Amino acid sequence: MTGKQDGRFAAKQNKIGLEFYKSWEMDKAIAGFQSAIAAAPQNPEYHLNLARAYARSGDFGKAMQALGSYLHNETKEDVAARYEQLFSSALDGVEQALTETMPKMKMSLPQIGKALQMWLEYRIVVGRRPLRIPKPEPWAAAITYTIVKINLLELSRGRVADQFGVREQALVEKYKELVQTLDLMPADYRYFLGEENPLDDVVAAGETSKASQLLAKLERRFKNI
Numbered sequence: 001m002t003g004k005q006d007g008r009f010a011a012k013q014n015k016i017g018l019e020f021y022k023s024w025e026m027d028k029a030i031a032g033f034q035s036a037i038a039a040a041p042q043n044p045e046y047h048l049n050l051a052r053a054y055a056r057s058g059d060f061g062k063a064m065q066a067l068g069s070y071l072h073n074e075t076k077e078d079v080a081a082r083y084e085q086l087f088s089s090a091l092d093g094v095e096q097a098l099t100e101t102m103p104k105m106k107m108s109l110p111q112i113g114k115a116l117q118m119w120l121e122y123r124i125v126v127g128r129r130p131l132r133i134p135k136p137e138p139w140a141a142a143i144t145y146t147i148v149k150i151n152l153l154e155l156s157r158g159r160v161a162d163q164f165g166v167r168e169q170a171l172v173e174k175y176k177e178l179v180q181t182l183d184l185m186p187a188d189y190r191y192f193l194g195e196e197n198p199l200d201d202v203v204a205a206g207e208t209s210k211a212s213q214l215l216a217k218l219e220r221r222f223k224n225i
Contacts, residue, residue, distance in 0.1 A: 010040035017049060024183075026057040037069075044073040048127060055124040056182075058190060060117075063124055079128050086123060093136030094119055094143070101163055102144055105155070114191045115143045118178070121190075126181055137164045142174030149175075149222055150184065150191045152198075157225060172225055186222035 017032025033050040040046060047070035054063035067083055074080040085092065091099065095116055102112045119139070123131065133139060141164035148155045161168045178184065184191075187199045198218060205211035 006039045010036040010043065010046065013039065014046050014049060017053070021049070021053055021056070024056075026053055029053045030057070042073050044070050044075070045128075047073060052125045052127060055121050060120065067124070076128070082123075082131060086120070093133065094139045097136050097140035097164065098143065101140065105144070105160070105163055107144070107147075108193075110193050111147055111151070114193065115140075115147050118143050118146065118182070118191060122178060122182060135166075138166045138170040138174050140164055141166045141171045142178055145171055145175055146178050146184065147191060149225075150186065150188050151193055152187065152221065175225065186218035 013032045013036040017029045017036060020026070020029035020032060030050065030053045033046055033053060036043070036046040037050065047066055051063045051066035051070060054060070054066055064086070067086065071080055071083060074083075098112060098115050098119070102115060122143075141160055144164070145155075145157060145160045147153075148160065157168055157171060161171045164171075185199075187194075187197050189197065189199065192199075198214070202211050202214045202218075205214060
């Protein structure tokens, strides 16, 4: 293929990858992004999309490898600098707030670990969109509350906000952003830590009215911020 043909093919494969990404068919999304990269390896967007797909599928090792390739090709210095921070061994402000405050709320080490994972996934998946963090506490509070909601814990929004010293409205805004960007759901398998996941009952019920009722009940509780 010529350069122009490679470019068109790469763009088409990237588009296909994005469609599979949105429908949660991650293996196919990854294959699409890999094909796009093979045809146009200097396009940073394709490498970043591959990293996002790996992160969403829970393979953070490969996500970081893809980010390394992305950084070799990114020309926007502000965006590149943000992703370079992910390779630092030092905790950022949000991670510090999580590790300092969540134990005071009697939250377990696995729950804290899931909170840190959520923040990593978000920073990868958000892509090239602007990410301003003037204060880390609202983000840390929102992540903590998201872990609470996913795991169906009895911990109020007000208490979480108080522990982090933030307004409830700031927590809610960040919470909605996390849910939308990460496409989270109640008892989300990525972040649920209980021994019995209620989503298993939904799956076991199949395409029945019982399954719909179970899922609707979980959704109501999840959306009741």
